[in-house]
Amino acid sequence: MKYKLMLSLFVAMTCFSSLSYADRIKDLANIQGVRSNQLVGYGLVVGLPGTGEKTRYTEQTFKTMLKNFGINLPDSVRPKVKNVAVVAVHAEMPPFIKPGQNIDVTVSSVGEAKSLRGGALLQTFLKGVDGNVYAIAQGSLVVSGFSAQGLDGSKVIQNTPTVGRIPSGAIVERSVVSPFATGDHLTFNLRRADFSTAKRTADAINNLLGPGMAHAIDGSSIQVSAPRDASDRVSFLATLENIQVEPADESAKVIVNSRTGTIVVGKNVKLLPAAVTHGGLTVTIAEATQVSQPNPLAGGQTAVTTDSTIDVDKSDNRMFKFDPGTSLDELVRAVNLVGAAPSDVLAILEALKMAGALHGELIVI
Structure with a gap:
């Protein structure tokens, strides 16, 4: 019965795929240069209820933080840091985001911490691939998972207690320069390269704007002449991205x-x-x-x-x-x-x- 249901699904997919349909250009392609950027940082989560870790690099990171506040501990002193965990923090900057705006961050334990539940992330610099700081993260974690362990060694774990999120937990300090408003052309990059779809997209744009306004560079890129003024370019793209294009059939x-x-x-x-x-x-x-x-x-x-x-x-x-x-x-x-x-x-x-x-x-x- 299960297999017959799967075969019936195959037939249904065939029937639906034989119907013609059209997608908007915004659903088929991305604009070249308009992209998100990944950020990563290294920090400390404090306030854990004994579920942290006691490792050499946790102690070193903790001492470095204290040193930044003018507190110097001797090398022979090993602080008790069972309520502290070393974490990796990562986030994604969407395009056109400006300084002062907030982005969500994800915090993950990189050591032996049993859980991050109940912890708070201290100020952490988030850097881009070029090494510059683009955002600063801090705040209380939201952790959906939990773990519990008995004296006999039995353990119950639900979801992942060593990963949490901080909604709007990072403030953007530096924006990324976008090539959106430069040059005389805009380029649409198809999410699935196909020569037929590229030609149909260029033809659909030319039917609206006039001959020669768009041409396919290759199987995935369509170059379009665009106004130089940034405001005009926004209105121009708002019109283009809603043009309906019928994508070509996939290969067998x-x-x-x-x-x-x-x-x-x-x-x-x-x-x-x-x-x-x-x-x-x-x-x-x-x-x-x-x-x-x-x-x-x-x-x-x-x-x-x-x-x-x-x-x-x-x-x-x-x-x-x-x-x-x-x-x-x-x-x-x-x-x-x-x-x-x-x-x-x-x-x-x-x-x-x-x-x-x-x-x-x-x-x-």
């Missing part, structure tokens, strides 16, 4: 997940003339335990014996034939008739590919 592909047994077949997959036979041999071994009780006058001993029953079930071999240009619908219907399991379907598809009868790319993930 069969995607197989070898771990879960999930098989997805694209609508353009075709089969050349081929015949497939499917059959199997099932061997079932059942063990039954019996007690052998001897005659009281025979002087024997009671014994336990095992009675094995072996049942061999050979299913009927079934063969189905594919005509030239067989569609996905016909393929699914034929495989469904023989009652093949997902692993058997994978074997059939691989055999068809080796025989040169599968018109499409077979991808195993």
Whole structure:
């Protein structure tokens, strides 16, 4: 039943994919230069209820923090820091964000801390790939996971207690210069490269703005002439990003997940003339335990014996034939008739590919 449901889903996907549809350019492409930037920092979470860590680098980081406030501890002194944890802090700066605005941060333990629940992050510098500080993070953590441990060593952990978030926990101190308002052109980069989709996008823009305003550079980029004034460019893009474009069909592909047994077949997959036979041999071994009780006058001993029953079930071999240009619908219907399991379907598809009868790319993930 489960497999038949999956096959029915294949057929439904084929029917829906055969319908024409259009997407907005903002759903198909990104604007070159308009991107987010990753930030990372290293800091301390304090105030933990004994779930922190006591390691050398935690002590070193703690002493460095105290030194910044003018408190110098001798090297021989090892502070007790069970309520402190060393953490990595990371965030993402969206495009066009300005100094003074806030962004969310994620805090993750990098040591042996058991939980960050109840802790607070101290002021942490968040740096970009160029080494400059772009934001400063601080605040109380929101941790959804928890852990509990008994004296006998038993432990209960739900979700991940060593990772937390601070909503709006970082203040942006420096903005990233964007090339958005420079030059005479804007470039749309398709999220899925396709020559046909690139040409259709350029044609749709030219139909609205006039000939020669846009041209496809390659299979993923479309260059558009744009006004230089920043305000005019915003209005210009607000119009372009809502243009409807019908994306081209994907190439014929069969995607197989070898771990879960999930098989997805694209609508353009075709089969050349081929015949497939499917059959199997099932061997079932059942063990039954019996007690052998001897005659009281025979002087024997009671014994336990095992009675094995072996049942061999050979299913009927079934063969189905594919005509030239067989569609996905016909393929699914034929495989469904023989009652093949997902692993058997994978074997059939691989055999068809080796025989040169599968018109499409077979991808195993």
